[in-house]
Amino acid sequence: MENLEFLKIRRSVRAFQNKNIPRVELEKIVDSARFAPSARNIQPWEFVVVTDKNKLKELAGLGQNAAFMAQSAACIAVFSIDTNYFLEDGCAATCNILLAATALGIGSCWIAGDKKPYCRQVNSLLNAPAGMKLISMIALGYPQEDGAFKVASKKELKDLIHWEKF
Numbered sequence: 001m002e003n004l005e006f007l008k009i010r011r012s013v014r015a016f017q018n019k020n021i022p023r024v025e026l027e028k029i030v031d032s033a034r035f036a037p038s039a040r041n042i043q044p045w046e047f048v049v050v051t052d053k054n055k056l057k058e059l060a061g062l063g064q065n066a067a068f069m070a071q072s073a074a075c076i077a078v079f080s081i082d083t084n085y086f087l088e089d090g091c092a093a094t095c096n097i098l099l100a101a102t103a104l105g106i107g108s109c110w111i112a113g114d115k116k117p118y119c120r121q122v123n124s125l126l127n128a129p130a131g132m133k134l135i136s137m138i139a140l141g142y143p144q145e146d147g148a149f150k151v152a153s154k155k156e157l158k159d160l161i162h163w164e165k166f
């Protein structure tokens, strides 16, 4: 429990090996998502796992910043019913997905959902029931780069932390 290293080595991975992710691993990742916190414990989320290459290509073509999804092994689309805190809840679930993938040695990258003009197309492509909100799509795959998981360079703790007040 003391080892927080896996939190620090999570990075956005956008180049993937041409290798499938076993279904059991994908299930473990989605399973982690359902343990995320949610306002009033509503757990408003649902997840669509896409592994079909043609569908991945279609999703990749929708957004300017999602082209690399065409080479991913899978995408998990995070949806939520429309609650007061659907975005916060969905983002918490998304973080769990990214971290679970990292812990399993699987690369991941968050692709924006909510607020994007392509939400409607994604919902239609994935047969989402009316009213479902697309929170995010997470591209997944085994990283092409050997050292993909290394401690990320981020803003320094000393510049961010305040004790008791700013």
Ligand SMILES: Cc1cc2nc3c(=O)[nH]c(=O)nc-3n(C[C@H](O)[C@H](O)[C@H](O)COP(=O)(O)O)c2cc1C
Pocket: 010, 011, 012, 013, 014, 063, 065, 066, 109, 110, 111, 112, 113, 152
């Ligand atoms: C809400 C949100 C939306 C994002 N959307 C995209 C996206 O559409 N395409 C993409 O390549 N990366 C996207 N990212 C990933 C960020 O670019 C990435 O997390 C950031 O550059 C920091 O890099 P790191 O994840 O390696 O720490 C998104 C991240 C968040 C939190």
